[in-house]
Amino acid sequence: MSIFFFFISFVVFSVADLPSCFSADQQYEECRSRNLTCGSGHRVFESTTYPFWGGFNKPKFCGHSSFKLSCEGDQNLTLAIGNITLRVVSANLEDHKISVADDSLLDGGCLNIWNFNGKNQFTLDSNTETIDVFVNCSGVAPLQISCEESYEDPVTYHVLRSSDSDEGCMKYAEIPMLRSAKDELQRSELTFVEALRKGFDLRYIMEDKACRRCIDSGGICGSALDSESFRCLCADRPHNSSCDDNTNQG
16 A cells, blocks of 8 residues: 555656646747748748747737738748738848748739838848839830739839930839849849849847847747737746746736
């Protein structure tokens, strides 16, 4: 009998001493175990994704509400800025930078023409510039792209090199492009479409001092369930700033 009692006691105390992952907070577990992916497409993010969330199954509390990514066609992660959909090509969270490209153009559709220098949390990275796009040019320039928004309304967009005359052309927009791609385009080493498909880089604005404290304490950066307030998601429960503080937040 005493041997049986000792065995039961050993099991009870052993379970109590198991690593915290067996009794972890649900938010912590979900953010730790779920990747920010979309179908079988290439993986953009590693295990760390904050402030981004969404995709196939990354909950909102794992990021910040303003940084939602969608799962386009069950294959590509996309970012919506205004009414433009951009495909996320790569991410460098350490430098607060993501590389994006015109999702419509990559899928063989029409070019999205937009004037963009920054919006909300996103600004153009230093290696990204804008390039002037013209319409109604009388001559046929070598740097152009034609698109039929409809059968009744085809349009041709032009980019002029420094040696080209803009006579008869009307400036239509300034669209973002990598500086390196812009230089290659001006030297006619790339076509207009090839230069655009290289995408461009965005920087995002996010205060991350609290997030760094959280990570240093063994937590995962996230948000409160009922607000946009920062939370440090820890194995025991969400905390205000780090797993070492004594706060208990939802």
